[in-house]
Amino acid sequence: RLIGYENRMLAKEDFNDDKKDAGELGSGHTVTALYEIIPAGRPSIFLKKVDTLKYQQAKGVANSVLNSEWMTIKLRYKLPDGSLSKLMEHPVTYYPNNNISLSDNYRFAASVAAFGMLLRNSEFKQEASYTNVIQLAKTAVGKDAEGYRKEFIQLVKKAAAIAGNAEDEEDEDGLSAK
Secondary structure, eight states, rough: OTTOGGGOOOOOGGTTTOOOOEEEEETTOOOOOBBOOOOOOOOOOOOOOOOSSSOOOOOOOTTTTTOOOOEEEEEEEETTTTOSOOEEEEEEEEOOTTTOOOOOOHHHHHHHHHHHHHTTTTTTTEEEEEHHHHHHHHOOOOTTTOOHHHHHHHHHHOOOOOOOTOOBBBTTTTTTTO
């Protein structure tokens, strides 16, 4: 599931249709996409229930221990002034490594995504809380030359106060949520 994109989901049959469009990304811009991955064969309340196949066999679940490939990301793009799209495919693999550390940018993006789910009371928010968002964002401030990340943390504290979830504590800058 592409987090935050539920309202712009493209039908599977429209992915290869160059006349259909699910989103825009301008030339020279970058984007961070956050996906929730539910491994094949694992139960989840978020998976849509579908009828069993009647005229073909269901494919077996890949052995996750032997198969390090989690998913394949497919992206279609058009060149400026182009009318035909080109396909890019990239398999996402997983190799267990306890030394993996997530970048400040990734952790900050994850905190912003969780905050968005809280604000819209998303069915996908699960255990997300204002406290979790603040804690994660604080670990991801990093180089914040313009102060936007610290400002985000203050914004989350204010939202928590409005929602009645504020902790009356001062942060390292001496600012309180209330």
